Amino acid sequence: MTAAPGRTGVLAQAREQVLDRGEGLSQEQVLAVLRLPDEHLPDLLALAHEVRMRWCGPEVEVEGIVSLKTGGCPEDCHFCSQSGRFPSPVRSAWLDIPGLVKAARQTVETGATEFCIVAAVRGPDSRLLSQVREGIDAIRADGNDIRIACSLGMLTREQVDELVAMGVHRYNHNLETARSHFPAVVTTHSWEERWETLRMVAAAGMEVCCGGIIGMGETVEQRAEFAVQLAELRPHEVPVNFLIPQPGTPYEDFDIVEGRDALRTVAAFRLAMPRTMLRFAGGRELTLGDLGAEQGMLGGINAIIVGNYLTNLGRPARQDLDMLRDLRMPVKALSETL
Numbered sequence: 001m002t003a004a005p006g007r008t009g010v011l012a013q014a015r016e017q018v019l020d021r022g023e024g025l026s027q028e029q030v031l032a033v034l035r036l037p038d039e040h041l042p043d044l045l046a047l048a049h050e051v052r053m054r055w056c057g058p059e060v061e062v063e064g065i066v067s068l069k070t071g072g073c074p075e076d077c078h079f080c081s082q083s084g085r086f087p088s089p090v091r092s093a094w095l096d097i098p099g100l101v102k103a104a105r106q107t108v109e110t111g112a113t114e115f116c117i118v119a120a121v122r123g124p125d126s127r128l129l130s131q132v133r134e135g136i137d138a139i140r141a142d143g144n145d146i147r148i149a150c151s152l153g154m155l156t157r158e159q160v161d162e163l164v165a166m167g168v169h170r171y172n173h174n175l176e177t178a179r180s181h182f183p184a185v186v187t188t189h190s191w192e193e194r195w196e197t198l199r200m201v202a203a204a205g206m207e208v209c210c211g212g213i214i215g216m217g218e219t220v221e222q223r224a225e226f227a228v229q230l231a232e233l234r235p236h237e238v239p240v241n242f243l244i245p246q247p248g249t250p251y252e253d254f255d256i257v258e259g260r261d262a263l264r265t266v267a268a269f270r271l272a273m274p275r276t277m278l279r280f281a282g283g284r285e286l287t288l289g290d291l292g293a294e295q296g297m298l299g300g301i302n303a304i305i306v307g308n309y310l311t312n313l314g315r316p317a318r319q320d321l322d323m324l325r326d327l328r329m330p331v332k333a334l335s336e337t338l
């Protein structure tokens, strides 16, 4: 086990361990990074960017998402406006197949290589799975050259196999937060149940996409715990969200994450998971603004979601694509990922 480093020593250690050898930071080291004083932030971001360039390359993966079934979820994730248990303004709605195909086509037009079909459910029932199957067939029949991912909650073994048979190459299921903090965020299911779905997804050969939300009352120690728990899963992709306090949810009055803490967290995640695709997801506009989004792209991030994030409108996709052009970061081409 690596000894806990001093405050600034951790950057020198990370340079050798993560940048040169490609080994992620330990929990103690991640904690030291998260506690770095503000004056070390530029050095931290620069190192995280070097690590990303060394182990992931310059390309950025762009993904669009669409909600097949919105709202009315029986679970009680305290951050989520789609839970049917809270008086949030989000109402239950289903998207029809033509709507799904249209969203996929628009996503292809942005140059994105990935399209994720999402449903607000505890887990899919047979009706939802047949809609997903129909939707995927229709997207393919429409001639869209894009890879399809799904996010449909907790799965059984049979459902994992069904999704593999449909050609779904990546499954998203977030652990949301550190194991020790999870019971404060969700009471209707456990962290371990989520972990089990992810384990089955990985065993079936699908890529694992698993991340969470920063700013749900977790301590800095729990952020470090979360980073290494994610790393243990060896995920292909980690979406990093920052809490957007949603009206009507138990977290509606939470403060938004401070920009510098958000950037420190992004860099710490990169140093914990040097080879993982780290995706900017919800809350980046609110927490970081335009400048901060660029700093994140130059501080360890190598993937983004464009357009809307289910219940919150993100900034227009064009703006993100212009940012990538200005930063001279090429969008990952679909043909290279197949």
Ligand code: SF4
Residues within 6 Å of the ligand: 073, 074, 075, 076, 077, 080, 081, 082, 083, 084, 119, 120, 121, 122, 153
């Ligand atoms: S399971 Fe998903 S959709 Fe349902 S309340 Fe939790 S986060 Fe929201």
